Amino acid sequence: xxxxxxxxxNRITKTGKRIMLECSQTKGHDRMYWYRQDPGLGLRLIYxxxxxxxxxxxxxxxxxxxxxxxxxxxxxSLESAIPNQTALYFCATSVGRGGTQYFGPGTRLTVL
Amino acid sequence: xxxxxxxxxxxxxxxxGIPIINCAYENTAFDYFPWYQQFPGKGPALxxxxxxxxxxxxxxxxxxxxxxxxxxxxxxIMDSQPGDSATxxxxxxxxxxxxxxxxxxxxxLTIIP
Numbered sequence: 001x002x003x004x005x006x007x008x009x010n011r012i013t014k015t016g017k018r019i020m021l022e023c024s025q026t027k028g029h030d031r032m033y034w035y036r037q038d039p040g041l042g043l044r045l046i047y048x049x050x051x052x053x054x055x056x057x058x059x060x061x062x063x064x065x066x067x068x069x070x071x072x073x074x075x076x077s078l079e080s081a082i083p084n085q086t087a088l089y090f091c092a093t094s095v096g097r098g099g100t101q102y103f104g105p106g107t108r109l110t111v112l
Numbered sequence: 113x114x115x116x117x118x119x120x121x122x123x124x125x126x127x128x129g130i131p132i133i134n135c136a137y138e139n140t141a142f143d144y145f146p147w148y149q150q151f152p153g154k155g156p157a158l159x160x161x162x163x164x165x166x167x168x169x170x171x172x173x174x175x176x177x178x179x180x181x182x183x184x185x186x187x188x189i190m191d192s193q194p195g196d197s198a199t200x201x202x203x204x205x206x207x208x209x210x211x212x213x214x215x216x217x218x219x220x221l222t223i224i225p
């Protein structure tokens with residue numbers, strides 16, 4: 001897990017605030033992903049990036065945006081947070097075709 | 113729309129028993145089926161994966177059984193231990209894992225001594 005780090009680990013914010021969650025990896029992987037985890041819903045893909053210039057929407061991208069600043073960094077932004085974005089957010093990385101996805105430790109976000 | 117359906121939602125098994133977690137999928141283009149294990153406070157980690165050219169894969173005490181015609185696959189844990197208590201997610205992907213993963217809803221497994 002130390003190869004994929006997420007900051008912050010916990011965040012409480014208010015409705016309407018802009019929030020950025022950051023992910024960094026030292027694995028040298030080219031692919032990075034953002035998921036959210038909700039009880040009873042499993043993991044759902046928000047955005048994914050196969051390289052710095054290739055960013056794609058996932059299953060639930062509405063209300064989120066991302067930035068791939070470098071191969072090692074992938075940030076997720078909530079432009080105007082709302083309470084139903086309260087969830088556990090995970091970043092993951094993988095390399096090449098069919099590579100195993102390695103997950104970070106997660107960020108618990110609460111929107112009041 | 114849940115493309116990968118997982119059951120049960122929770123499971124309690126006595127130590128030494130064989131918990132079985134089931135998943136079913138609709139998309140016949142899926143050709144890579146991994147299972148992830150998640151401990152509290154941690155991110156999911158790959159446990160074992162299978163491709164549809166085989167019906168069973170074993171790694172240690174963990175076995176995936178795959179039924180292509182029924183579009184179902186399951187995870188069996190032999191000689192289960194309290195340390196196996198975790199949440200388990202099945203997933204599916206196309207193009208031999210090259211495409212994005214679609215996850216099931218998760219099973220919270222508790223192994224009691």
